[in-house]
Amino acid sequence: MKMVNSDQIKQLDNIAMESFCIPGIVLMENAGICVFEEVLKYIEQKENKEVIVVCGLGNNGGDGFVVARHLFNKGIPVKVFITGNPSAISGDAKKNYDIIQKLNIDIQILVGVNNLKKFSEVVKGCGLIVDAIFGTGLKRDVDGFIQEIISIINKSEKGIISIDIPSGVGASDGKVYGLAVKADKTVVLALPKIGNINYPGADYAGELIIKDIGIPKAAIKNMDLNMNLITNDMVKGILPFRKRDTHKGNFGKAYVVAGSTGMTGAAILTCEAALRSGVGLLKIPVPQSLNTIMETRLTEAITVPLPEFKKGVVGISDFEKILKTMEESNVIAIGPGSGNSRELEELLRNILEHTSKPIVLDADALNSLANRKEFLKLIQSQTVMTPHVGEMSRLTELDIDYIKNNRIEVASEFSKKWNVVIVLKGARTVVAGPNGEIYINKTGNPGMSTPGSGDVLTGIITGFIAQGIEPIKAAVAAVYVHGKAGDLAAERIGEYGLLASDIIKELPITIKHIVEKIKINA
Numbered sequence: 001m002k003m004v005n006s007d008q009i010k011q012l013d014n015i016a017m018e019s020f021c022i023p024g025i026v027l028m029e030n031a032g033i034c035v036f037e038e039v040l041k042y043i044e045q046k047e048n049k050e051v052i053v054v055c056g057l058g059n060n061g062g063d064g065f066v067v068a069r070h071l072f073n074k075g076i077p078v079k080v081f082i083t084g085n086p087s088a089i090s091g092d093a094k095k096n097y098d099i100i101q102k103l104n105i106d107i108q109i110l111v112g113v114n115n116l117k118k119f120s121e122v123v124k125g126c127g128l129i130v131d132a133i134f135g136t137g138l139k140r141d142v143d144g145f146i147q148e149i150i151s152i153i154n155k156s157e158k159g160i161i162s163i164d165i166p167s168g169v170g171a172s173d174g175k176v177y178g179l180a181v182k183a184d185k186t187v188v189l190a191l192p193k194i195g196n197i198n199y200p201g202a203d204y205a206g207e208l209i210i211k212d213i214g215i216p217k218a219a220i221k222n223m224d225l226n227m228n229l230i231t232n233d234m235v236k237g238i239l240p241f242r243k244r245d246t247h248k249g250n251f252g253k254a255y256v257v258a259g260s261t262g263m264t265g266a267a268i269l270t271c272e273a274a275l276r277s278g279v280g281l282l283k284i285p286v287p288q289s290l291n292t293i294m295e296t297r298l299t300e301a302i303t304v305p306l307p308e309f310k311k312g313v314v315g316i317s318d319f320e321k322i323l324k325t326m327e328e329s330n331v332i333a334i335g336p337g338s339g340n341s342r343e344l345e346e347l348l349r350n351i352l353e354h355t356s357k358p359i360v361l362d363a364d365a366l367n368s369l370a371n372r373k374e375f376l377k378l379i380q381s382q383t384v385m386t387p388h389v390g391e392m393s394r395l396t397e398l399d400i401d402y403i404k405n406n407r408i409e410v411a412s413e414f415s416k417k418w419n420v421v422i423v424l425k426g427a428r429t430v431v432a433g434p435n436g437e438i439y440i441n442k443t444g445n446p447g448m449s450t451p452g453s454g455d456v457l458t459g460i461i462t463g464f465i466a467q468g469i470e471p472i473k474a475a476v477a478a479v480y481v482h483g484k485a486g487d488l489a490a491e492r493i494g495e496y497g498l499l500a501s502d503i504i505k506e507l508p509i510t511i512k513h514i515v516e517k518i519k520i521n522a
């Protein structure tokens with residue numbers, strides 16, 4: 001599903017109006033009806049059916065007037081509060097304001113302290129508040145007076161439904177501009193905005209309900225939007241169909257260069273995840289002294305024991321042997337638990353120089369690149385890098401806070417600069433491709449902030465690429481599957497004791513559900 005920022009949704013509205021002759025007031029009517037339907041659903045189950053609609057002076061407020069009209073027509077008690085002087089209301093919003101005035105709907109203008117006291121009293125008596133103060137047109141920090149209104153709404157302990165985006169959250173970045181409404185539900189109009197998905201704004205949205213308001217699909221196509229929200233359907237479309245008449249040779253060969261003394265677990269998690277993602281054959285080079293551990297734990301993988309030039313690590317001295325196996329593989333993963341060493345850096349350089357096979361670079365491979373930035377120019381286009389924010393900071397030398405606040409931009413710029421697929425991990429993982437394409441993942445939960453969780457992701461990406469999926473699509477499918485498996489694990493056992501191996505356990509059923517399109521309650 002496409003995602004938009006504030007300018008893009010404005011442009012899209014204009015295309016719908018100008019190129020497809022859909023009047024703006026029709027879109028506003030559709031938007032208002034979508035919200036009205038959600039309001040009805042909410043109050044149906046409640047005893048107190050009085051609704052307060054708090055409207056700003058722009059089109060978000062206009063949507064609010066439409067909601068109020070439909071509630072009034074249905075005989076539901078409704079009061080409208082306007083957050084400023086209505087003389088500033090214009091265009092379609094003004095037309096809808098005029099209608100509710102003619103209908104004699106109870107409208108009150110919020111200016112001055114006394115009014116706020118009265119507002120506070122009315123709020124106490126209502127059953128539900130509709131937040132139509134600001135939508136995608138929020139431009140600056142919310143001023144003090146409106147912050148007070150938002151504060152009364154947030155403290156009310158009433159149901160809150162926001163129109164399009166909780167007022168106070170920036171549609172283009174998800175930042176909170178001073179103070180924002182904390183909604184139970186947000187009815188998102190047409191397409192999700194970045195601010196509906198990115199944190200911290202996403203925390204204010206409650207349940208997201210995305211509604212079609214009649215913007216033609218052709219208008220969306222015309223826009224050539226580069227930002228996408230990863231959905232079940234998207235991932236189902238990426239995962240390969242498994243023919244009945246087949247054999248393991250059709251599901252690819254993966255080669256995982258991972259693990260060292262003290263960190264065999266990382267290698268095991270990566271390999272198990274790749275196997276549980278459907279790879280046909282998996283080989284792992286291991287220092288001789290670690291071979292027994294790997295063989296004992298990885299029943300289905302093939303280990304390739306290597307002479308130990310440096311005890312317990314795989315390094316440059318093993319390159320010739322590694323190269324031979326690499327040539328037989330469809331994809332190589334490097335880094336989980338490999339340890340930081342000069343040997344690994346040199347091995348990485350040689351691997352990058354000698355293969356055009358897809359490569360997944362994680363953990364210590366990323367640290368090696370951060371130490372030896374001159375190797376970045378050796379990276380070929382089939383490469384996926386999976387940094388978390390700390391690794392991204394080491395790679396780019398950008399401040400961690402800057403990266404956190406600009407996740408999409410940082411991932412995209414790095415991807416374009418080095419012609420590589422970037423998976424910038426964390427809550428709302430960003431996958432960025434060199435052509436400017438961006439995918440944002442909504443699955444996953446804080447229980448996944450646990451050791452080895454990233455190694456599992458590397459295994460899934462590797463397993464998918466081995467099965468013939470193009471690297472960027474493999475990354476997109478993998479982050480979704482990884483998060484969904486984590487959500488399923490959290491549903492079963494909770495977030496606190498969730499381990500990376502629990503994510504792996506849920507991989508087969510998660511993939512089954514995605515492919516068969518069964519709703520997972522997580």
Ligand SMILES: NC(=O)C1=CN([C@@H]2O[C@H](COP(=O)(O)OP(=O)(O)OC[C@H]3O[C@@H](n4cnc5c(N)ncnc54)[C@H](OP(=O)(O)O)[C@@H]3O)[C@@H](O)[C@H]2O)[C@@H](O)CC1
Pocket residue numbers: 010013024027028029031056057058059060061062063133134135136137138139140141142143146163164165189213
């Ligand atoms: N055809 C369409 O376009 C459709 C649009 N739709 C709806 O329109 C919404 C977008 O509407 P929008 O562009 O009018 O902006 P909106 O969010 O109402 O806010 C603008 C107002 O807020 C004010 N303001 C801004 N920041 C402020 C601050 N910090 N503190 C105080 N004031 C501030 C700003 O004042 P100004 O900055 O101009 O002085 C202006 O008055 C969108 O989210 C969706 O709900 C749907 O109906 C479908 C059809």
Ligand SMILES: Nc1ncnc2c1ncn2[C@@H]1O[C@H](COP(=O)(O)OP(=O)(O)O)[C@@H](O)[C@H]1O
Pocket residue numbers: 388425426427428429443444445446447448449450451452453454455456457482483
């Ligand atoms: N709060 C969260 N919401 C969603 N996903 C999360 C959350 N916390 C962590 N994750 C996911 O878990 C993984 C953690 O990876 P990483 O930081 O590399 O851990 P490790 O190095 O221990 O393997 C990433 O894929 C990340 O996106």
Ligand SMILES: [K+]
Pocket residue numbers: 060131132133134135162163164165166167
């Ligand atoms: K709103």
